[in-house]
Amino acid sequence: MADPKGAAVVIVGGGVTGLSAGWWLARSGVDVLVLDKGIVGWEASGRNGGGATHVYSPFGLEEQRLWPQMDDLLGYPTEHQPYRIGIALSENQLALARRSAEIAETRGFRWELLDRQQVKELVPIAGDNAIGGTFLHFGGHANPQRTVQAYAWALQDHGGRILQHTTVTGLTIRSGRVTAVETSRGSFDAETLIVAAGPQTGLFADMLGVSLPLAPARVEMIATEPLPLMRHGGVAGNGLYGRQTLRGNLVYGGGPHEWINVPDMATPEHPNTPLVRNLARRLAELLPGAAHMRVIRSWGGVAENTPDGLPVVDRLASPDNVIIATMSSVGFGLSPAVGKAISEMVVHGRCLFADLSAISLGRFADTPPDWRERAGWIAGASSIAEAAAGGSR
Amino acid sequence: MTVDLRSIADKAPRPERHVPVVVVGAGVAGVAAAVAAARGGAQVLLVDEHPVDNDMMAMDVPLYFGQRMQESVRNRALMMERVVEANPGLAEAHEAGVDVQLGTYVWGAFVNGPSVRELPGPMLGLADDRRSWLVGYDRLIVAAGARDVALGFPGWERAGAMGASGAHALLTRYRALASKRILILGSGQLALATAALALQHGIEVAGLVEVGDALRAEIGSVPALHGVPIYLSHTVKEARGKVGEVESVALVQVDAALEPVAGTEREIACDTICWAVGLVPNVELLHLVGARLAFSSPRGGWVPQLSDVMQTSVTGVFAVGDCAGVRDGVGGDPDVAHEQGRVAGVAAAESLGANLSPLPSRVRAAADGPAMHAYWQQWLQSLLHVGGWEVNVCQCEEVTRRELVEVKPPRYLKWDSPQMSARSLDTMLRDGPVNQDQIKRLTRAGMGPCQSRRCREQVGLLLAQASGTTMDRIPLPSFRPPLRPLPLNVLWPADEPPAMREHWVGWFGIPTQFSPHWEAGMAIAEPTAQTPLIPSDE
Numbered sequence: 001m002a003d004p005k006g007a008a009v010v011i012v013g014g015g016v017t018g019l020s021a022g023w024w025l026a027r028s029g030v031d032v033l034v035l036d037k038g039i040v041g042w043e044a045s046g047r048n049g050g051g052a053t054h055v056y057s058p059f060g061l062e063e064q065r066l067w068p069q070m071d072d073l074l075g076y077p078t079e080h081q082p083y084r085i086g087i088a089l090s091e092n093q094l095a096l097a098r099r100s101a102e103i104a105e106t107r108g109f110r111w112e113l114l115d116r117q118q119v120k121e122l123v124p125i126a127g128d129n130a131i132g133g134t135f136l137h138f139g140g141h142a143n144p145q146r147t148v149q150a151y152a153w154a155l156q157d158h159g160g161r162i163l164q165h166t167t168v169t170g171l172t173i174r175s176g177r178v179t180a181v182e183t184s185r186g187s188f189d190a191e192t193l194i195v196a197a198g199p200q201t202g203l204f205a206d207m208l209g210v211s212l213p214l215a216p217a218r219v220e221m222i223a224t225e226p227l228p229l230m231r232h233g234g235v236a237g238n239g240l241y242g243r244q245t246l247r248g249n250l251v252y253g254g255g256p257h258e259w260i261n262v263p264d265m266a267t268p269e270h271p272n273t274p275l276v277r278n279l280a281r282r283l284a285e286l287l288p289g290a291a292h293m294r295v296i297r298s299w300g301g302v303a304e305n306t307p308d309g310l311p312v313v314d315r316l317a318s319p320d321n322v323i324i325a326t327m328s329s330v331g332f333g334l335s336p337a338v339g340k341a342i343s344e345m346v347v348h349g350r351c352l353f354a355d356l357s358a359i360s361l362g363r364f365a366d367t368p369p370d371w372r373e374r375a376g377w378i379a380g381a382s383s384i385a386e387a388a389a390g391g392s393r
Numbered sequence: 394m395t396v397d398l399r400s401i402a403d404k405a406p407r408p409e410r411h412v413p414v415v416v417v418g419a420g421v422a423g424v425a426a427a428v429a430a431a432r433g434g435a436q437v438l439l440v441d442e443h444p445v446d447n448d449m450m451a452m453d454v455p456l457y458f459g460q461r462m463q464e465s466v467r468n469r470a471l472m473m474e475r476v477v478e479a480n481p482g483l484a485e486a487h488e489a490g491v492d493v494q495l496g497t498y499v500w501g502a503f504v505n506g507p508s509v510r511e512l513p514g515p516m517l518g519l520a521d522d523r524r525s526w527l528v529g530y531d532r533l534i535v536a537a538g539a540r541d542v543a544l545g546f547p548g549w550e551r552a553g554a555m556g557a558s559g560a561h562a563l564l565t566r567y568r569a570l571a572s573k574r575i576l577i578l579g580s581g582q583l584a585l586a587t588a589a590l591a592l593q594h595g596i597e598v599a600g601l602v603e604v605g606d607a608l609r610a611e612i613g614s615v616p617a618l619h620g621v622p623i624y625l626s627h628t629v630k631e632a633r634g635k636v637g638e639v640e641s642v643a644l645v646q647v648d649a650a651l652e653p654v655a656g657t658e659r660e661i662a663c664d665t666i667c668w669a670v671g672l673v674p675n676v677e678l679l680h681l682v683g684a685r686l687a688f689s690s691p692r693g694g695w696v697p698q699l700s701d702v703m704q705t706s707v708t709g710v711f712a713v714g715d716c717a718g719v720r721d722g723v724g725g726d727p728d729v730a731h732e733q734g735r736v737a738g739v740a741a742a743e744s745l746g747a748n749l750s751p752l753p754s755r756v757r758a759a760a761d762g763p764a765m766h767a768y769w770q771q772w773l774q775s776l777l778h779v780g781g782w783e784v785n786v787c788q789c790e791e792v793t794r795r796e797l798v799e800v801k802p803p804r805y806l807k808w809d810s811p812q813m814s815a816r817s818l819d820t821m822l823r824d825g826p827v828n829q830d831q832i833k834r835l836t837r838a839g840m841g842p843c844q845s846r847r848c849r850e851q852v853g854l855l856l857a858q859a860s861g862t863t864m865d866r867i868p869l870p871s872f873r874p875p876l877r878p879l880p881l882n883v884l885w886p887a888d889e890p891p892a893m894r895e896h897w898v899g900w901f902g903i904p905t906q907f908s909p910h911w912e913a914g915m916a917i918a919e920p921t922a923q924t925p926l927i928p929s930d931e
Contacts, residue, residue: 039831056910058910075812077806090922092921093920145834145835152824154812164824165826225841236899246805247837254897254898255897255899256404256893256896257399257901258400258401259400260507260508269506271503271508271681272873272874273401273509273511274501276884277884277886280884280885281886283881284881284885291881292882293881294842294881295880295884296875300508305903309906328906358910373394376400377400
């Protein structure tokens with residue numbers, strides 16, 4: 001039994017990745033402590049599209065296997081619903097939807113091409129502007145807010161601990177191992193450290209002497225008043241991701257992101273911008289039968305990306321008792337599988353169900369320090385002309 | 394230098410127009426501010442949402458109208474005439490050269506900050522019944538008024554349960570209150586003013602109900618109220634009537650512990666039951682621009698911190714009138730509101746370079762009235778004792794008081810598990826102080842189309858009570874745009890920057906992000922309007 005002021009595994013970050021990892025560890029009997037600077041799931045983990053259809057990922061098969069069981073495994077509702085419908089308003093959009101489905105098909109998943117009539121039968125509020133679509137007999141969606149809380153509660157039910165409103169201020173490293181986590185509420189001993197701190201994960205990498213290229217960005221979503229429930233809520237397309245919730249609200253996001261900086265452990269603001277109008281336009285194009293429905297809410301979130309947009313889930317070479325996890329802005333849906341992978345890395349030394357070599361930290365060994373500038377992923381470049389003139393505020 | 398074409402770069406929103414001074418709200422304070430700023434030489438836009446359309450009113454937005462609108466509110470032209478007629482200040486503003494836009498909602502305020510740097514300047518989102526647009530500003534004067542505190546009782550979902558501000562607006566601005574006999578809850582100045590106004594408009598006042606054992610304001614000063622029945626130490630048991638309507642209200646006497654006294658129930662015939670126990674300042678816009686708010690119970694709750702010229706913590710943003718704080722649960726003295734508006738208007742014009750003579754006076758600070766939240770808690774306590782825990786706290790989402798404090802998932806999930814049953818507000822308090830937004834996400838209380846206007850305060854009061862804390866210790870629940878529930882086809886922009894349409898992608902547009910991991914090098918770049926899908930393996 002570890003010191004009550006510490007734990008066998010200390011997890012920094014009470015987002016969906018850290019909570020899932022903590023839950024899997026706790027249910028296999030590991031003493032686990034999750035630290036979060038605010039409230040669990042308060043950042044992008046609890047404010048996203050809720051999609052759970054990522055079969056292209058190394059975690060994809062396990063994601064698909066686990067989601068239908070999650071309510072039972074957790075003991076709390078996630079609102080998971082199966083299937084996805086993609087609606088295309090143009091040949092380009094149809095090509096993208098088909099391509100994603102074909103990729104899934106190579107993994108053994110079933111899908112169907114829909115014509116306009118079939119789209120309208122499945123989605124009565126779709127319009128004549130739909131040229132077709134796809135029906136995926138896999139994938140799905142869930143409620144992010146409910147799911148993060150479910151992970152947190154289930155983790156506690158298995159004896160794990162969560163400390164909210166606890167900001168990590170430093171790490172104690174002795175003889176090539178992290179031995180303690182320093183926080184605004186004291187020091188916590190750790191045998192193993194998991195860093196799953198979203199946009200701030202890069203700051204921890206810095207503390208640990210490794211380079212993890214991450215660029216945070218702000219993204220936005222809108223929500224309408226409730227509509228009668230459609231047969232399948234997982235409807236998206238026209239450059240939007242999202243779903244109809246089980247309450248009936250249409251919640252959708254998409255469109256341009258704004259690259260930002262996360263200077264320290266500060267909680268990023270989540271403002272919306274007039275982009276909510278552009279989102280409204282695309283949603284009304286996607287589902288013309290709902291064009292008269294009222295937008296009652298919008299929100300923003302901050303998600304981080306690696307240069308190739310793929311996750312990093314890896315154990316550091318040194319300090320060697322540290323696992324770093326960033327899902328590169330696509331973490332919610334994959335969380336059941338990623339958490340399981342991390343718990344296996346702790347317990348068994350490696351992920352048993354998938355080969356994670358494609359998402360190792362080592363792939364960024366040669367990433368130049370100015371990679372964000374090179375990619376144009378910089379904060380405050382409000383105009384191309386300004387950027388061309390070399391000005392970045 | 395590389396630019397990420399999928400990012401917001403070059404897609405910044407462009408305001409349709411730019412106005413140096415925008416005043417939101419054409420009440421006494423807003424008009425005074427607009428006139429003062431215009432006389433100071435500034436170009437001024439004064440917007441007010443009244444007359445709001447019937448559909449909005451039916452949702453109890455922006456005020457608690459309680460379905461007691463006459464059919465005439467559907468006649469927009471007539472309502473426009475009446476709103477103009479009821480507000481002589483509008484003519485004064487017009488004469489002063491102010492651009493006055495009525496029937497115009499302000500649904501958002503957008504400013505740059507740590508995570509938004511794309512905006513060319515601060516701007517407001519405006520809308521009418523048909524479209525939305527953006528207006529840039531240099532100075533913003535918020536005179537957004539206040540709204541009613543309402544608490545639930547069995548039957549409060551019925552048409553005829555409303556708030557005093559809603560009643561005042563329907564009586565004075567719209568002349569369209571469909572009430573014949575009104576029962577008023579409260580006995581402070583707001584309640585007395587509401588009763589007097591109702592009588593003046595030929596509406597019978599069935600009585601004033603006060604949960605406390607004494608009136609909260611001097612009734613002798615209002616001769617019209619002589620003879621109006623007064624029920625001290627009483628609370629509401631239920632509103633009754635045929636389907637969906639208030640036709641009578643059952644009252645019951647309460648003792649010193651606010652428990653019902655057996656055998657004291659009485660039924661009062663009335664078609665309207667009106668909450669008049671206090672107002673809360675409308676601070677939504679101030680919150681969106683990042684103005685610092687502080688909790689002051691005597692002033693109605695969260696109010697902006699203001700300088701002596703009514704400037705908020707955000708330079709160039711002012712707050713005047715009731716949204717700057719109310720007193721004793723009622724809107725300010727019109728003289729004070731006028732003076733606040735004038736001072737802010739002059740300050741706004743001065744800060745834009747007008748050369749005005751020094752201000753002759755500063756706003757006189759009225760002494761704070763009594764704390765309001767303890768009074769509202771008294772009401773809530775009595776309603777709990779009499780009505781129990783199975784009363785909706787949130788009408789839109791049908792969340793009961795019990796479901797709120799037990800942090801139950803919504804009923805439509807039909808979820809039941811031993812784990813869930815073991816969770817409650819009490820268990821959540823072990824993990825951290827109560828947070829209304831968090832409880833909202835889990836229970837859905839406050840997530841409906843009225844945008845929590847009817848339940849925000851009572852959810853907070855109930856959470857405070859159930860967690861043994863006070864309202865000032867619960868963080869301000871967030872406000873999100875659009876601040877009015879606007880249809881998709883009103884909120885949408887008629888035109889967009891070409892780059893917006895050209896480069897729009899669903900997610901970041903990183904070609905490798907959704908590519909299959911088992912085929913190295915295979916990438917799918919999400920197509921845009923002009924770019925077809927080109928998988929890299931073809």
